[in-house]
Amino acid sequence: MLLTILALIVVLGVLIFVHEAGHFVAAKLAGIYVHRFSLGLGPPVPWLTFRRGETEYSISWLPLGGYVKMASREEDIGSSALEGGAPAVQVPPDRVFEAKPVLVRMVVILAGVAMNALFAWAVFAFLAYKNGRQIDPVTTVGRVVAEAAPPEAVALNQIRPGTGILRINGDTVQSWDEIVSAMVNTNQPEVRLDLSNGSTVVLPIHPDALEQRLKAAQALQPFRTPVVGQVLPDKPAARAGIEEGDTIVAVNGRPVQQWYDLLELLQASAGEPLKVEVARSGRRLAFDVTPYLDSMPGPDGKPRPVGRIGVAVGTGFISEPLTLGSAVVEGWSATIRSSTQIVRTVRGLFTGRISGNTVGGPILIGQLAGESARLGLDTFLGFMALISINLAILNLLPIPVLDGGQFLFLLAEAVFRRPLPMKLRERLTTVGLVLIILLMGLAFSNDIRRLIGG
Secondary structure, three states: OOOHHHHHHHHHHHHHHHHHHHHHHHHHHOOOEEEEEEEEEEEEEEEEEEEEEOEEEEEEEEEEEEEEEOOOOOOHHHOOOOOOOOOOOOOOOOHHHHHHHHOOOOOOOOHHHHHHHHHHHHEEEEHHHHOEEEEEOOHHHHEEOHHHOOOOHHHHHHHHOOEEEEEEEEEEEEOHHHHHHHHHHHHOOOOOEEEEEOOOEEEOOOOOOOHHHHHHHHHHHOOOEEEEEEEOOOOOHHHHOOOOOEEEEEEEOOOOOOHHHHHHHHHOOOOOOEEEEEEEEOOOEEEEEOEEEEEOOOOOOOEEEEEEEEEEEEOEEEEEEHHHHHHHHHHHHHHHHHHOOOOOHHHHHHHOOOOHHHOOOOOHHHHHHHHHHHHOOOHHHHHHHHHHHHHHHHHHHOOOOOOHHHHHHHHHHHHOOOOOHOOOOOHHHHHHHHHHHHHHHHHHHHHHHHHHHO
């Protein structure tokens, strides 16, 4: 629990700081007077506040978001309360926000989104340079998990184990990574798989039905030879003498063609003595192993009992080192892919192709942040980059009180050569604030329902 809370504080604290720093730096460069830079909303906490120059730096009472309070001729009712009320400092007329050209104000408004995108790009590029490109060179299907596939992907059941996937929507695939990416990211109204046996499988899944696309891709699992990649210490396999690199060829006399055959036999045999035959250095050896009882999530998300012996499959992944330039390009590609998926998710929510029950709030972010932190720094950084892109895209929504809504106000001002009437902006901002509160209510209710198992 403590790790989850700390991970959430780090994720939100860093990303909010990055976003608001974009607005702050752009405003300062434009010569706009900045009253306050705050992490959190509402009035500042007195003992967490200090002033340097003309700007007050603070942490505010409501730990949701942050703000850069710039000098303005008009105090907006929608943001005044969230930004600690109207300041008493008199500001030179040429240093208020409205005194700057519309184009400059547009840059200031979009600077926070730009900083979130740049942060994600930098993180993805760093991870690509550090770890290289991980490639799973398999294009052969090991099995189809029919119960995990959505109804639109029922045609996947036609694919037999050992069948190769040659092309997806006409594009040749050379790795499992390309197969998953093509199934999820193709913008065509269907996913078409050309197979090595000459047949074609068509999945009529809309591009915005991202959840169904992901489930279809996960229902297909790559062929894995039954080679032991890892032996966990003090587990039945290690105690019996099974070693890393062994190829498991039979269990109780039943041939094992691929890793999933082994899993099915082991998972159904908790507590039952088994004779496991392996090939090692040209010899065939037999070991007596009794799987221990464990549990794993079933297709319905509920835990089910399974047998395990403490071995992991050897994946055969290929690590391709990247130069700094290639890593920067790879980071940009990852940023674009993430952005596109988030846009499709938002579009799918509005069109009803994605359920509103999938919307998550701070509780879900905290849970995922904690899980990613437990998996290591690289996973945690990748999660932060993904959330940073989420913040950027969501802030671009055309809703007043968000950056996208404020940008639309400025765009209208540029078109009509004058600002929209204050009363109209106030009404639109109030509507936007209500929409945000409703969205937050949905997110919190979903989070609570997940916590209690609903």
